[in-house]
Amino acid sequence: MRRLLVITAAALLMSAALPSFEAKPARLFIKNATIVPVVGARLDGGGILVENGKIKAMGKELQAPADAEVIDASGMFVYPGFIDSYSHFGLVEIAAIASTSDFREMGKENPELRVVWAINPHSVHFGTGRVTGTTTALVAPAGGTFAGISALVKMDGWTVPEMTFKEAATSFINFPMTPRPVGEGIAVQSEAKEDVTSKLVDKIRDYLKEARRYLELKKLAAGDPGVKAPEYSARYEALGPVLDGTLPVIISVEKAKDIELAIKFVQDEKLKAVFRGCAQGFKVADKIKQSGIPVIIDSLYTGPSEPEDGYDAPYRNVVELAKAGVLISFSTGDSPAQGKDLPYHAAKAVAFGLPYEEAVKALTINPARIFGVEDRLGSIEPGKDADLIIAAGDPLDMKTEVKQLVINGKAIDMSNWWETLYQKFKSRPE
Amino acid sequence: MKPKTTAIGIAAALLSLCLSGWVSAAERAVLFKNGRIITGSGATIDGGDILVQGTKIAQVGKGLPAPTGAEVIDLNGRWVMPGIIDSHSHIALEGDVNEMGDIITAEVDCKDVINPRDINIFYALTGGVTSIHTMHGSANPIGGRGIALKMRWGKSAAELIFEGAPLTSKWALGENPKNSNDIGMGPARYPKTRMGVEQSIRDQFEKAKDYMKKWADYEKKAAAAKASKGKTAPPLPPKKDYRLEGVADILSGKLWVRCHAYQSEEMLSILRLCREYGVKLVCFEHGLEGYRITNELVEYGVAVSTFADFWAYKWEAYNTMPQAAALCAKRGVLVALNSDDAERMRRLFNDAAKTVRFGGVSEDEAIRMLTINPAKILGVDGRVGTIEAGKDADLAVFNRHPLDPFTVCEMTLVDGTVYFDRSKYLEERKKAAEEEKTKKEPEKKSGGEV
Numbered sequence: 001m002r003r004l005l006v007i008t009a010a011a012l013l014m015s016a017a018l019p020s021f022e023a024k025p026a027r028l029f030i031k032n033a034t035i036v037p038v039v040g041a042r043l044d045g046g047g048i049l050v051e052n053g054k055i056k057a058m059g060k061e062l063q064a065p066a067d068a069e070v071i072d073a074s075g076m077f078v079y080p081g082f083i084d085s086y087s088h089f090g091l092v093e094i095a096a097i098a099s100t101s102d103f104r105e106m107g108k109e110n111p112e113l114r115v116v117w118a119i120n121p122h123s124v125h126f127g128t129g130r131v132t133g134t135t136t137a138l139v140a141p142a143g144g145t146f147a148g149i150s151a152l153v154k155m156d157g158w159t160v161p162e163m164t165f166k167e168a169a170t171s172f173i174n175f176p177m178t179p180r181p182v183g184e185g186i187a188v189q190s191e192a193k194e195d196v197t198s199k200l201v202d203k204i205r206d207y208l209k210e211a212r213r214y215l216e217l218k219k220l221a222a223g224d225p226g227v228k229a230p231e232y233s234a235r236y237e238a239l240g241p242v243l244d245g246t247l248p249v250i251i252s253v254e255k256a257k258d259i260e261l262a263i264k265f266v267q268d269e270k271l272k273a274v275f276r277g278c279a280q281g282f283k284v285a286d287k288i289k290q291s292g293i294p295v296i297i298d299s300l301y302t303g304p305s306e307p308e309d310g311y312d313a314p315y316r317n318v319v320e321l322a323k324a325g326v327l328i329s330f331s332t333g334d335s336p337a338q339g340k341d342l343p344y345h346a347a348k349a350v351a352f353g354l355p356y357e358e359a360v361k362a363l364t365i366n367p368a369r370i371f372g373v374e375d376r377l378g379s380i381e382p383g384k385d386a387d388l389i390i391a392a393g394d395p396l397d398m399k400t401e402v403k404q405l406v407i408n409g410k411a412i413d414m415s416n417w418w419e420t421l422y423q424k425f426k427s428r429p430e
Numbered sequence: 431m432k433p434k435t436t437a438i439g440i441a442a443a444l445l446s447l448c449l450s451g452w453v454s455a456a457e458r459a460v461l462f463k464n465g466r467i468i469t470g471s472g473a474t475i476d477g478g479d480i481l482v483q484g485t486k487i488a489q490v491g492k493g494l495p496a497p498t499g500a501e502v503i504d505l506n507g508r509w510v511m512p513g514i515i516d517s518h519s520h521i522a523l524e525g526d527v528n529e530m531g532d533i534i535t536a537e538v539d540c541k542d543v544i545n546p547r548d549i550n551i552f553y554a555l556t557g558g559v560t561s562i563h564t565m566h567g568s569a570n571p572i573g574g575r576g577i578a579l580k581m582r583w584g585k586s587a588a589e590l591i592f593e594g595a596p597l598t599s600k601w602a603l604g605e606n607p608k609n610s611n612d613i614g615m616g617p618a619r620y621p622k623t624r625m626g627v628e629q630s631i632r633d634q635f636e637k638a639k640d641y642m643k644k645w646a647d648y649e650k651k652a653a654a655a656k657a658s659k660g661k662t663a664p665p666l667p668p669k670k671d672y673r674l675e676g677v678a679d680i681l682s683g684k685l686w687v688r689c690h691a692y693q694s695e696e697m698l699s700i701l702r703l704c705r706e707y708g709v710k711l712v713c714f715e716h717g718l719e720g721y722r723i724t725n726e727l728v729e730y731g732v733a734v735s736t737f738a739d740f741w742a743y744k745w746e747a748y749n750t751m752p753q754a755a756a757l758c759a760k761r762g763v764l765v766a767l768n769s770d771d772a773e774r775m776r777r778l779f780n781d782a783a784k785t786v787r788f789g790g791v792s793e794d795e796a797i798r799m800l801t802i803n804p805a806k807i808l809g810v811d812g813r814v815g816t817i818e819a820g821k822d823a824d825l826a827v828f829n830r831h832p833l834d835p836f837t838v839c840e841m842t843l844v845d846g847t848v849y850f851d852r853s854k855y856l857e858e859r860k861k862a863a864e865e866e867k868t869k870k871e872p873e874k875k876s877g878g879e880v
Contacts, residue, residue: 093742094742094743094744094745094748095743095744096605096610096611096743096745097744097745124742125742301774301777303553303772303773303776307549310855310859311552311556311776312556335742335743337740337741337743338739338740340739341739344780344835347780347835347836348777348780350835350836351835351836351837351838352838394835396835396836397783397834397835398780398783398784398786398787398833398835399783399786399787399835400787401787417751418751418752418753418788419751421721421749421750421751421753422751422753422757425721425722425757426757428722428724430724430725430761
């Protein structure tokens with residue numbers, strides 16, 4: 001899609017005439033829109049004024065300033081930009097080609113690694129992934145027990161620093177999974193298998209203990225020349241903000257039993273945790289709610305964790321977690337090539353009973369809260385970043401075309417790899 | 431994706447069999463009243479009725495009278511579409527079905543390894559899928575035979591077979607047969623390039639032609655010997671070669687050829703080869719670059735069974751777009767949307783909706799990509815693919831339009847038999863949960879609280 005802009009001649013002339021040091025604030029005005037602000041009431045036929053990347057004002061009576069770029073959104077819907085709560089955008093181009101993959105490091109303990117060192121801002125998946133409305137994504141590392149440090153990035157920019165919204169957004173722990181016992185019929189989890197899981201959890205606890213000891217020793221050594229400082233460890237250093245609760249840690253966990261273990265682990269270790277996955281969360285939804293730990297829902301393109309959970313378990317899980325009052329958000333999971341499907345996961349949950357408003361929140365304000373950036377993202381409110389979706393219909397509908405995205409107050413270039421191919425081959429004579 | 435077949439699957443299968451409220455069809459009549467019927471042949475009948483007699487659709491229309499003794503099911507304005515046909519699947523097969531050890535495996539047959547206990551058959555039904563075409567993997571330029579199945583969950587392997595459906599032959603080009611992505615396939619071997627893949631096919635055709643000639647000669651001599659009444663000694667038959675028999679079946683047109691291919695140029699190249707040997711290629715599997723050569727595909731008359739938007743998982747799947755299916759369809763290529771995956775199979779109707787957005791096909795055309803188009807590709811369009819009198823009563827019932835983002839498949843019928851009924855499934859689940867609860871409570875009491 002080309003930019004859907006009606007730039008007034010006056011604005012063009014002015015910007016051409018003005019010397020850059022006297023540049024006027026960049027203003028964008030979206031008029032005649034049906035605005036779904038997520039926080040606050042829906043506004044039919046309203047305007048949004050954007051100034052210097054931020055939402056300046058919104059309202060029914062609002063008029064476009066003379067120097068603003070104007071987007072006429074008649075018949076269109078404006079939503080806050082969607083936030084993908086877990087992705088590998090920019091870290092992998094083609095899954096089968098190792099040379100294009102940078103999200104999974106060797107080894108088990110890599111808490112110090114940062115995705116911002118590896119993101120390719122010109123990955124085609126940024127362009128294609130945002131066509132349905134994603135304006136911000138958590139870009140996550142994967143693999144091992146401690147995978148590294150994720151970043152929140154805006155889906156537009158020339159360089160990684162330009163795109164980066166929060167360089168260190170979360171840490172990661174991949175929680176051990178109780179394996180399904182091998183054997184005939186529906187068997188109960190064996191004691192032995194549970195012990196294996198607990199032992200693996202103990203290993204993580206031991207690692208955290210070591211990190212704490214390192215940090216304490218270092219502190220002691222700083223104040224007491226008699227204490228020998230420990231040898232520098234980037235890994236333990238990186239766990240500092242996790243252990244003092246300033247950096248949230250995303251814990252991937254699937255089975256009900258493991259979720260209970262993980263809740264205890266989080267409480268014992270006093271971590272600021274976010275769960276990811278929780279495929280069997282519906283079995284322990286109240287316990288998750290009690291713990292106050294939010295849940296990032298993984299891609300719903302999956303079957304049930306176990307056949308007994310029922311064919312609809314992935315969708316029902318979302319509904320039950322929301323019903324219990326757990327703060328949930330959606331994500332697209334492992335493949336940035338499927339990144340555009342973010343709102344479709346939400347739609348699937350709605351189909352199976354999640355209230356529509358909750359689904360939209362789980363794409364916007366909920367992830368903003370989970371990542372502690374609700375002062376900047378997740379709703380259309382004055383003062384927040386102007387990250388907006390302008391869509392021809394309901395953005396949760398696969399049939400809806402998103403006409404324009406606004407990121408950091410700028411109507412971005414909507415061209416992408418698919419569109420390039422489409423335009424080219426559509427023109428081949430028949 | 432590998433079909434998941436475990437003992438647990440069996441148990442769960444039996445469980446969901448009870449849950450699905452399996453109703454036997456016999457020869458009785460069922461009148462489905464007051465639905466919104468997407469016939470699949472262009473028309474949508476609001477407030478329409480479908481009369482099912484035995485396994486067939488007897489009548490479709492408005493205000494149909496219920497024959498005496500007929501069961502009447504009120505659809506309450508729910509949507510009915512023809513049962514979805516997934517023309518590229520790997521479910522309902524026993525174990526690992528990618529024959530890596532050899533390049534050409536025309537002798538193997540999926541029919542020998544049908545697994546009727548694969549829970550994915552039930553999952554297919556929950557997504558409105560009533561027929562599939564299941565195949566082995568894509569390691570071989572010329573592979574074995576695939577088979578069309580109906581999702582008659584709970585029936586035996588033999589009863590799953592879509593009776594009368596043409597037999598298929600699975601070929602594969604590109605990265606998989608040339609072993610590019612090192613998915614645990616051992617040491618390097620020929621073919622390692624697209625050149626070698628094509629030559630592998632040519633080599634086999636030449637061998638098979640020789641083989642066919644030997645047998646033709648033998649049969650001629652044998653007939654002559656028989657006619658000579660003992661004067662001429664009967665000839666010795668050539669050595670039987672199952673592999674070449676399989677290839678011969680392709681050359682003689684007994685099998686409908688389905689060719690796994692991604693790149694446009696290798697598709698063109700194989701079409702040239704097929705013309706040369708007089709082989710009819712029915713369908714390209716995946717065909718993600720098919721949109722580049724629609725003129726040639728239409729000229730040859732080959733279909734494309736493809737994904738709505740799955741891409742970029744390997745190099746040959748990179749140069750494509752979600753508009754590809756629509757662009758092919760708009761230019762006259764017969765297009766089916768397939769799953770190739772037990773999970774995607776459950777939401778093919780969502781995939782169809784995507785082709786409306788990307789590339790802009792009509793909703794009717796999107797529905798056809800799941801129904802009559804794959805039926806044509808499988809050669810079963812006389813039996814299934816539309817809702818019309820005389821066809822098999824394979825139906826999928828949805829609470830909203832199947833292309834609505836919030837739709838849920840509520841009921842699926844194969845041959846007039848209800849194999850999946852969500853409301854019954856939920857009832858049974860509730861009951862089972864309550865039973866579980868009451869079972870646990872007495873335990874708690876006897877737990878010895880002091």
